[in-house]
Amino acid sequence: MKFLLTLVICSGVAGECMPGYEWPKRFDGMYDCLQFGYVESSKKLEEIGKIEVDRYLMHIKFYCQPIQET
Numbered sequence: 001m002k003f004l005l006t007l008v009i010c011s012g013v014a015g016e017c018m019p020g021y022e023w024p025k026r027f028d029g030m031y032d033c034l035q036f037g038y039v040e041s042s043k044k045l046e047e048i049g050k051i052e053v054d055r056y057l058m059h060i061k062f063y064c065q066p067i068q069e070t
Helices: 030-048 050-056
Strands: 002-011 021-027 058-067
Touching: 002 030, 021 030, 030 050, 030 058, 050 058
Parallel strands: none
Antiparallel strands: 002 021, 002 058
């Protein structure tokens, strides 16, 4: 079984989230998917920057979902 990582960027000010981004890489386990999700979320927050994150109350959610490979 593989795992699909989906990142979702949200704004607390707007009260909505952007459509989720499905990471192209599939992960062999939940642990690897979660570790990668935390690292990539942190990188994305740094890319957006403190000023924008604070101004728009931005946050990033992510999901690791099991998928069946065909």
